[in-house]
Amino acid sequence: MIQIAVLGYGTVGSGVVEVINTNHESINKRVGQEVNIKYVLDLRDFPGDPVEKVLVHDYEIIINDPEVDIVVEVMGGVEPAYTFTKRALQAGKSVCTSNKELVARHGLELLKIAEEKNINYMFEASCGGGIPIIRPLHSSLTADEIDEISGILNGTTNYILSKMQAENADFEEVLKEAQEKGYAERNPEADVEGYDACRKIAILSSLAFGNHVNYEEIYTEGITKITVEDMKYASALDMSIKLLATSKKENDKFYAMVSPVLVGTDSPLYSVNDVFNAIFVHGNVLGDAMFYGSGAGKLPTASAVVGDVVDCAKHLHENVMTSWNSEKLDLMDIKEVVHPFLVRIKGKEAEMADAVKAVFGAVKTVSVPDVEGEFAIITGPLSEAEYEAKAAKLPEIISRIRFKA
Amino acid sequence: MIQIAVLGYGTVGSGVVEVINTNHESINKRVGQEVNIKYVLDLRDFPGDPVEKVLVHDYEIIINDPEVDIVVEVMGGVEPAYTFTKRALQAGKSVCTSNKELVARHGLELLKIAEEKNINYMFEASCGGGIPIIRPLHSSLTADEIDEISGILNGTTNYILSKMQAENADFEEVLKEAQEKGYAERNPEADVEGYDACRKIAILSSLAFGNHVNYEEIYTEGITKITVEDMKYASALDMSIKLLATSKKENDKFYAMVSPVLVGTDSPLYSVNDVFNAIFVHGNVLGDAMFYGSGAGKLPTASAVVGDVVDCAKHLHENVMTSWNSEKLDLMDIKEVVHPFLVRIKGKEAEMADAVKAVFGAVKTVSVPDVEGEFAIITGPLSEAEYEAKAAKLPEIISRIRFKA
Incomplete structure (x- = not known):
């Protein structure tokens, strides 16, 4: 039997419990043994909810129980999720999460700990909810x-x-x-x-x-x-x-x-x-x-979390979710990034034609019948810096939106 | 070093060689060792093509070479692909394929052999080309x-x-x-x-x-x-x-x-x-x-095949691609399947109204200005059998298309 503990009985946490209960049979078949929710951690009480039977308020019970193989962290936020996750991994328990804040901030470190301990830190639900990505x-x-x-x-x-x-x-x-x-x-x-x-x-x-x-x-x-x-x-x-x-x-x-x-x-x-x-x-x-x-919602997100639970359960003491490199990816200065722009300009197209041409060159224009007193132009590909330099010369500009590059 | 043999130097086969050459560095990094194409099998000669150096015409060379870990079957068709695949798996070589005909016909048997031999039969490219599904x-x-x-x-x-x-x-x-x-x-x-x-x-x-x-x-x-x-x-x-x-x-x-x-x-x-x-x-x-x-094309399909090669190489003697059940899925008789239908009918809507109503009940009609001498109706959900029984009563029906259920 695989024993799991769910940290947080909010939207996603209650979804995880629901998914494991609903699809119990097929999940157990895929794992090859029974997956059982031994604990749910939450500060609140839930009188009358079947979760009461497994509800605990103290994380120490979970971290000190050697039977718990997998911890599902669906609390959100950085703390105490970070401390709880780190301690779970260090204790040799795999962790599955939907917590994008924590993964974006400390994912690299947590993945390294999982690698050292030959267990897994999985976060399919952190991006795109239920979408496998x-x-x-x-x-x-x-x-x-x-x-x-x-x-x-x-x-x-x-x-x-x-x-x-x-x-x-x-x-x-x-x-x-x-x-x-x-x-x-x-x-x-x-x-x-x-x-x-x-x-x-x-x-x-x-x-x-x-x-x-x-x-x-x-x-x-x-x-x-x-x-x-x-x-x-x-x-x-x-x-x-x-x-x-x-x-x-x-x-x-x-x-x-x-x-x-x-x-x-x-x-x-x-x-x-x-x-x-x-x-x-x-x-x-x-x-x-x-x-x-x-991309969100209780059950789709829980579907992705439980998919990770199945994977962790099938690879209890084998690190399969390898990390990315700790070397930082150097990002370009945003000022160098190039897009065409849609630029909205106050005034009449005919009257502004010369001023626009002087700044942006020959450009296509767009006007919409029920948007009055303005028109828009479509620029060629410009870097952000180029666009800003040009825009500074044309005080009539209302706003700009980038076209997908 | 992981040695592979590619069976068939057609569109997909040459794509596989191209992908492995193009992304050599990143592929080797992911596998953790070098992936090398030791043989390409084809009946034809390719004078002047760099493939000449590894080209063989006789499958016995490949099957009898214990260094070959992975066989890429991209010949298409059932024979000799089936015999070659079966022999490769029985010899303990994993097989990756884009061959949907073979997988649809003999996939179950081939997966079972891979399972017994603790190797893998993978076919990501057989459905949806490059799409991971x-x-x-x-x-x-x-x-x-x-x-x-x-x-x-x-x-x-x-x-x-x-x-x-x-x-x-x-x-x-x-x-x-x-x-x-x-x-x-x-x-x-x-x-x-x-x-x-x-x-x-x-x-x-x-x-x-x-x-x-x-x-x-x-x-x-x-x-x-x-x-x-x-x-x-x-x-x-x-x-x-x-x-x-x-x-x-x-x-x-x-x-x-x-x-x-x-x-x-x-x-x-x-x-x-x-x-x-x-x-x-x-x-x-x-x-x-x-x-x-x-869903097709040389490089997208090859991308999926080589993705399988990477997975096979990372799990050389571990069966990770489990099979489906050999029990047959009983399919419903198609006559029971229910869809709404778009039914095109010869004649004038007004003149046909009573006849249509007698057969299909009250239905929505559609007409298109430049399609003359006919109109169409949208039925409610009907089984194929119900539709056919009704359609037999209305000889003016030109054709029918199902709406997605």
Whole structure:
């Protein structure tokens, strides 16, 4: 019998318990023996919930029980998750987690401990919820050198953007609705400012490129400044605006960034709507691939966590989830990164033509019938520095959005 | 050093050699030692090609060389691939393949031999070309009970259908163009009649459901009868027509079929166009997921084959690719399978209204301005048997297409 302990009985934790109970038979068959939840750790009590029978409030009970083989850390946040995980690994217990904050911050160190102890630290659920992406990157795309990984990695912002575009609705209005539906948290900062996507792309890039990407070095821009007018331009161009977390190799250099971008119908990311997530990967021999599914939610996330539990159970004392290199991946200065831009400009197109041409050269223009008093231009590929230098010369600029490179 | 032998220097075989040469460094790093192509087997000579140095015409050289650890079978067809694979496995050499015909027909037996010999028979490239799907099904989606797997599994037919719909072009015309571009073979039967997709869905279903699915029992209908008019109705409904290979669990029974179906914008399969493939999976806890990429082509397919080589090399004498059950999965009689249908009917809508109502009850109708002398109806969910019984009463029916269930 494989004994597991679940740390945290919140959304994901209760999902893990539910998945293991629901699919008990097939999970045990795949593992080759019974998987049993011996403990659930939570500070709260849950009177009347069957979890009461295994509920403990003290981590010491779990860490000191030699029968516990696998610890499922689904508490979220850095502490005490970090301390609990480290102690579990040091005690020879494998750990499975959905905690992207912890993996982005301390994943490298925790993976090294797992390697030394010949056990595993697994985190499939930390990026893309239920979508299998960590294991495919690690075990399937091994013939390739990956030169791009880009994802719609945050369901909340994708829901908001999809809704804004489909209904010509305001950011604030849709955010409020998302909060009411439980799709967005009361403090939505981590989602709408792109911090959540930033942590996830740091993890994915580290795995895809093999060297450590520090999430604090990734340029991150959220969606709070996206307006109904931006959406109208996007629709006029037959494109959609997505909060994209990208890392890409260009001329042997790497860049990583999170920002809203315009995506065209030629990209499979174009039609990823609502709370769905998708991760696009380009390999030098594979070409394009995309992994799509539920990026969040109790059961999809728990599905990924329990998939890791099965893998850990099948490899109890064998390290199969190898780490990335501790060498840091040097990221390009964001100022050097090149995109075409959609630039919205105040005034009448005819009257502004010369001023625009003087700054940006000959460019295509876009106007949308019901967005008055302004028009937009589509620049050629410009570095951020070039764009900023040009934009400084044209005070009539309202805003700019990048096109997906 | 890991020594490998490649059987067949055709499109995929030369791709495998190219991938191993191109990404030599990263592949060796992942394996932990050098991967070397010791032999390439082909009946032909390739004067001037660097492959000459390792080219052999006699399989006995390979099978009798104890240094060969892994055999890559990319010959296609059942014989001599079957005999060569069986002998390699019996000799303790792992085998990687892209050969869906062989896996669909003899996969179960070959997997059992690999298990007995504690080596591996891997076939990631047999379904969906470069798309990682076999390994995710086998190693990632282990917390789920899968109740549907449906795929656009044939690039040739997807190219033809996409083109027919985008350009209102005839099947014959687009097929000819596809043949000129090398997207379709001179004898396109295996693709356009759905036989290729049928073999692939048999493999995927066996893995997803755990019991053996016999491809000969899968109802298979190709795309040769799809017309420009069908495409016009699809466009009018804002849907696309896809050759879908589906297997699905319904009320504890399973069905499997390959046929053209109408897919709406609510499905991520809707926007999978051109030669791309995609595999949709629904798990009881995961919900919806989709895997997208290049379903064919030299390098994408070789990427998947070499990914298997890396996995085999890392597990030289350890069976990691477990088999499915030899018990046969009982498939439902196709007559019981239920879909809504789009039914095209000759005549004027108003004049036919009573006759249609007498047979199908109250139904929605569709007409397309430039398709004259006919209209179409959308039925409710009907079993194939029910549909056929009704259709027999209405001689004015031109054709029918199923909606994706």
